[in-house]
Each structure stands twice: as structure tokens, then as C-alpha cells.
Amino acid sequence: MEKVVEVIIGKCMGCHSCELACAVAHSKSKELVEAFNEEKTPYSRLILEMDEGDVIPFHCRHCEDAPCISVCPTNAMSRTDAESPVTLVDEKCIGCTACLLVCPFGVIQKKTEGDKLAKCDLCIERLEAGKEPACTEACPTGAIRFVSSERHSTDKRKETIRKYRVALTQTQEEAGA
Numbered sequence: 001m002e003k004v005v006e007v008i009i010g011k012c013m014g015c016h017s018c019e020l021a022c023a024v025a026h027s028k029s030k031e032l033v034e035a036f037n038e039e040k041t042p043y044s045r046l047i048l049e050m051d052e053g054d055v056i057p058f059h060c061r062h063c064e065d066a067p068c069i070s071v072c073p074t075n076a077m078s079r080t081d082a083e084s085p086v087t088l089v090d091e092k093c094i095g096c097t098a099c100l101l102v103c104p105f106g107v108i109q110k111k112t113e114g115d116k117l118a119k120c121d122l123c124i125e126r127l128e129a130g131k132e133p134a135c136t137e138a139c140p141t142g143a144i145r146f147v148s149s150e151r152h153s154t155d156k157r158k159e160t161i162r163k164y165r166v167a168l169t170q171t172q173e174e175a176g177a
Contacts, residue, residue: 001083005122005136006152007057011143012048014055019044021138025123040113045120046135047107057144059135060107060120062086068099068108068119085122093117 020032027035027042035042047058062085069077069086076092077099079085088099095115100108108119123133131137136146147155 001062001085002148003146004061004149004152005059005133006145006147006155007059008143008145009054009056011141012055012057013141013143014048014050015140016048017138017140018046018057018135018144019048021134022046022120022123025126025134043111043118045118047109057135058105058107060086060103060122061105062120062122063104067102067104071098071102073098085124085127086119087121087124088117088119090116 022044023042024030024032024035026045028038028040029035045059049056049058062079064082066077066079066086069079072078073096074092074094076089076094077086078089079087093116095110095117097110097117099119100110100117103119108117110116111118120133123131123135126133132146136144139145
């Protein structure tokens with residue numbers, strides 16, 4: 001995929017704005033106040049996990065060779081082409097949990113209502129309208145960003161250089177001490 005959702009763990013403050021925006025984006029009304037009054041309560045496809053003081057947003061990574069697509073007996077999991085996100089067609093899902101079992105990131109979850117499953121679809125309706133996924137747009141700290149895969153790689157290389165320089169400086173200081 002040309003663009004990816006990037007998570008910068010240290011920037012997440014656990015405000016849950018991403019989860020709320022995700023739920024509203026997947027609601028029938030697409031409006032915050034109206035979404036709370038809908039017959040079927042909207043829910044987030046993003047999961048916030050706490051670990052050793054860090055809050056870590058988890059979402060579907062839309063794997064190139066997505067195992068969830070391969071194991072789905074009803075073709076409820078699919079993608080239209082290599083550049084599109086992996087989506088789940090609710091009407092085709094039989095709740096067998098095969099996809100949940102093979103997901104390497106643990107981001108496919110049971111819905112709160114019924115036995116169907118749910119996962120991030122990158123807010124496909126928003127993407128088709130030229131917008132970013134709701135979680136990235138709602139994040140006040142920039143902990144969740146929608147960036148080109150090239151920018152992500154460039155940023156990672158720069159981060160590695162900074163870490164290397166810090167480690168090198170510490171090693172030199174320890175050797176001189």
C-alpha cells in the first residue's frame with residue numbers, strides 16, 4: 001500500500017480520541033451525538049493497550065499476504081486490489097474466528113453485539129472521499145499518522161541515525177571517563 005498508519009508510541013497519551021473518531025466514522029449517522037442514539041452502538045476498530053506505562057494503539061496492518069483473507073471460508077475478508085485495505089463484509093461473516101486466530105497482530109475482535117467479527121478498514125469510505133482515516137485525523141499529538149511508506153522509511157532511518165549518535169556519544173564519554 002502506498003500509505004500506512006504509523007504509530008509513535010511515545011507520543012500517545014491515551015486520550016481515546018482515535019477510538020471515538022473510529023466509532024463515529026463507522027456509525028450510521030457519522031455524527032458524534034447522533035451515533036450514541038443509534039440502534040446498534042458504533043464501536044472502534046482500533047485497540048488501545050497499556051504496557052509498562054505506555055499506551056499503544058493497535059490497528060490492522062493490512063498485510064500484503066493477509067492470512068485473514070486466506071483462511072476466511074466465506075470470503076468475508078477481502079481486498080479489491082493490492083493497494084486497497086483488507087475489509088470485512090459483515091453480511092458474509094459467520095463468526096468462525098479463523099481470521100482472529102491467524103492475525104499476527106491480534107487486531108481482529110469479536111463485536112460486542114452478536115457473534116460477528118470486526119477489524120480496521122482504514123475508514124475506506126473516508127479514503128474513497130480523499131480523507132485520512134478518522135483515527136489519524138483525530139489524534140491531537142500526532143502519535144497516529146497516515147504517511148507514505150517512503151516517508152515512514154525515511155523517518156525510521158533518521159531515527160536510527162539519532163540513536164546511533166547518542167549511543168556513540170555515550171560510549172565515547174564512558175571511554176574518556
